[in-house]
Amino acid sequence: MTAQIISGTEVAKEIREELKQEIAELKAKHNLVPGLATVLVGEDPASQVYVGQKEKTCIALGIYSERHDLPVKTTQQELMALVDKLNKDARIHGILVQLPLPKHINETEVLYNINPKKDVDGFHPVNLGKLMIGEPDYIPCTPHGIQELLVRSGTKIDGAEVVVVGRSNIVGKPIANILLQKKPGANATVTICHTGTRDLAFHTRRADILIVAAGKPKAITADMVKEGVVVIDVGVNRIGKSESGKDILVGDVDFEGVKEKAKAITPVPGGVGPMTITMLMLNTLRAAKLAAGLI
Ligand code: NAP
Secondary structure (H helix, E strand, O other): OEEEOOOOHHHHHHHHHHHHHHHOOOOOOOOOOEEEEEEOOOOOHHHHHHHHHHHHHHHHHOOOOEEEEEEEOOOOOHHHHHHHHHHHOOOOOOEEEEOOOOOOOOHHHHHHHHHHHHHHOOOHHHHHHHOOOOOEEEOOHHHHHHHHHHHHOOOOOOOOOEEEEEEOOOOHHHHHHHHHHOOOOOOOOOEEEOOOOOOHHHHHHOOOOOOOOOOOOEEEEEHOOOOEEEEOOOOOOEEEEEOOOEEEEEEEEEHHHOOOOOOOOOOOOOOHHHHHHHHHHHHHHHHHHOOOOOO
């Protein structure tokens, strides 16, 4: 079996077209323009790229974008004050503080200070709590993107054995929670694996749907999956530079080996990555509609 390649680039394009249209209608009918503020502290090159991509996508879709790039020596108080200001700014419906923050800053304290109504990353405990009880205002972007890839690729989630490798608060735990809800696009039996899991392959071989967010190249090899599995590879690992100086990226799954057994698989790059930013745009649109009482 050679796997169907689930292209996040293509699915993201499709969703962005839908969003662009809805954003134009919102402006025409309600004179409402969704606004996103991004906050970047320091000069981490990967974070700069991510923030740049978010800004570019906002502009392409008709979302008002405001970028706050702060020096690495920014204090906790200064950052908290900026978040307070953005919380009160009526043009801004969503606030995204790019992680990771420099070590001297208490990340949790900053994220807790974002008004949950503007928390378009969905990381505030209020939003994670709502997600857990099945009544989310905002679904965190990467897990939401994973669910959309499964749904739009026609993967049967209802009743499936889903195995998630990784238990981070931004990927593993929320995607497990989303897929176990008694809802369309979910209702799966979910197992979460981590470094304390005794026999990882025992679990991964049982998976109808395998979601891997470990941050380790080749954490999953062909002998660890069953024939016909659907694989979502969330990992982004930089393993060197190409001759032209570009980062060489690989996922957590041995793509070449696993694709021979899988029914469908996401590539890296071009899989989950483009979906994450798209879901951020969707959450920003949702934040604007919530603020205006339209939903
Ligand atoms: P993280 O916070 O480092 O968590 C990694 C998780 O994987 C941990 O729970 C860890 O277990 C588990 N793990 C690591 N190695 C393992 C192994 N060999 N066997 C079993 N479990 C293992 O990472 P994250 O933030 O969730 O990100 C995971 C990957 O996804 C990274 O490569 C990241 O760059 C990528 N990512 C991509 C996107 C995107 O948009 N494409 C978004 C977010 C993240 P313990 O808890 O026991 O340590």
